[in-house]
Amino acid sequence: MVEPARASASEVSSMRPGAEPNDAGPNDAEPTGVGAPVSVDRLVDVLRETFGAGRVGVDVRLAPLTSFDIGGPADCLFDARTADEVAAVVRLARETRVPVTLLGGGTNVLVADRGIRGLVVRLRQARVDMAGADVVCAEAGVSINGLVRWLVTRGLGGLEAWAGTPGTVGGAIYGNAHYGGHLISEWVVSATLLSPDGSIVEVPAAQMAFGYDCSRLQTSAEILLRATLRVIPDCDPAHLRVVARHSLMHRKRTQPLHLPSAGCAFQNPVSGRDEVPAGMPWSAGALIERAGLKGRWVGGAAVSMVHANFIVNRGGATAADVRSLMELCRRDVLAQFGVTLRDEIVCLGEF
Numbered sequence: 001m002v003e004p005a006r007a008s009a010s011e012v013s014s015m016r017p018g019a020e021p022n023d024a025g026p027n028d029a030e031p032t033g034v035g036a037p038v039s040v041d042r043l044v045d046v047l048r049e050t051f052g053a054g055r056v057g058v059d060v061r062l063a064p065l066t067s068f069d070i071g072g073p074a075d076c077l078f079d080a081r082t083a084d085e086v087a088a089v090v091r092l093a094r095e096t097r098v099p100v101t102l103l104g105g106g107t108n109v110l111v112a113d114r115g116i117r118g119l120v121v122r123l124r125q126a127r128v129d130m131a132g133a134d135v136v137c138a139e140a141g142v143s144i145n146g147l148v149r150w151l152v153t154r155g156l157g158g159l160e161a162w163a164g165t166p167g168t169v170g171g172a173i174y175g176n177a178h179y180g181g182h183l184i185s186e187w188v189v190s191a192t193l194l195s196p197d198g199s200i201v202e203v204p205a206a207q208m209a210f211g212y213d214c215s216r217l218q219t220s221a222e223i224l225l226r227a228t229l230r231v232i233p234d235c236d237p238a239h240l241r242v243v244a245r246h247s248l249m250h251r252k253r254t255q256p257l258h259l260p261s262a263g264c265a266f267q268n269p270v271s272g273r274d275e276v277p278a279g280m281p282w283s284a285g286a287l288i289e290r291a292g293l294k295g296r297w298v299g300g301a302a303v304s305m306v307h308a309n310f311i312v313n314r315g316g317a318t319a320a321d322v323r324s325l326m327e328l329c330r331r332d333v334l335a336q337f338g339v340t341l342r343d344e345i346v347c348l349g350e351f
């Protein structure tokens with residue numbers, strides 16, 4: 001857990017829990033100084049003049065914009081509809097020294113109870129285009145489900161098993177989303193990124209530093225604008241639909257979809273980095289379950305009875321409840337199995 005007093009507003013706003021304060025997140029504008037209050041008034045005026053008053057939200061509750069249904073307000077919220085708008089608002093935020101936090105679908109984040117200082121930009125650009133016989137270009141705001149539907153209808157294979165993965169292309173690439181033993185990066189050809197200096201660069205997948213649950217976006221302060229993805233042409237849409245339906249059914253059977261959550265709370269242990277006792281599965285969920293933590297709760301947050309790596313909001317959970325429960329899981333799993341669980345959920349805002 002990070003000491004808020006030691007980290008700048010922009011560092012806190014986009015940090016993975018467990019990261020060091022100088023591990024800059026992807027979404028930082030200029031640091032605003034230790035404990036410096038953030039004033040968004042000037043930025044709000046400029047955004048309203050540029051885009052119209054109706055496009056700029058002030059003091060907006062973020063809980064409804066997340067799958068966890070948890071979190072306090074954003075000082076300022078802007079939904080960007082095009083890559084040009086993303087670039088423009090980030091530039092204006094830098095000029096007014098307001099920290100920026102990116103939100104995709106809000107399905108892998110825990111927003112602090114005190115909310116997020118500065119500007120929160122939601123990426124809503126949602127175009128998919130063919131970029132060759134076996135390549136598509138998807139904007140960062142496209143939902144993974146929308147992308148799968150678009151591909152399946154056109155007989156383009158590869159991603160159909162990802163049906164039911166919540167969130168956007170941007171969030172999936174930020175965390176290198178995984179399903180069924182595969183990583184989304186296996187399909188990425190290149191990524192178009194907005195750099196902190198405002199320039200736009202196209203980066204081949206090999207330079208994205210993809211690994212299990214990670215990409216260079218977690219440390220580079222870049223924003224994904226769009227991605228080109230490899231697809232398999234000339235597939236039978238009916239067959240792709242069967243695979244997609246199978247994935248959806250599998251998720252319904254194995255995940256607590258009836259309650260708000262942010263997906264898996266912890267990363268699975270990784271060979272070479274972690275040591276798991278002989279005979280134990282290399283699975284965070286299995287370790288939590290074997291530690292006897294299924295059903296444990298703190299306030300409104302509980303370890304799911306369906307899938308022990310899901311922390312669910314059973315009603316009225318706060319971010320503090322979730323953090324306490326995660327610490328309890330981490331402590332017990334370490335004590336019983338000697339494995340340190342690392343967060344998969346990204347904490348955003350003032351903890």
Ligand SMILES: Cc1cc2nc3c(=O)[nH]c(=O)nc-3n(C[C@H](O)[C@H](O)[C@H](O)COP(=O)(O)OP(=O)(O)OC[C@H]3O[C@@H](n4cnc5c(N)ncnc54)[C@H](O)[C@@H]3O)c2cc1C
Nearest residue numbers: 104105106107108166167168170171172174177178224263
């Ligand atoms: C029921 C459920 C099931 C899930 N199943 C899976 C699963 O099978 N596999 C899996 O991997 N995950 C799963 N998740 C987690 C989540 O769906 C994925 O991690 C998803 O890819 C997050 O995308 P998002 O758009 O919601 O990102 P958000 O939650 O909005 O953001 C996550 C992080 O990405 C950053 N970010 C978002 N967009 C950009 C961008 N354009 N540029 C730079 N940074 C950006 C944000 O700042 C934040 O730090 C599940 C979640 C739920 C609720």
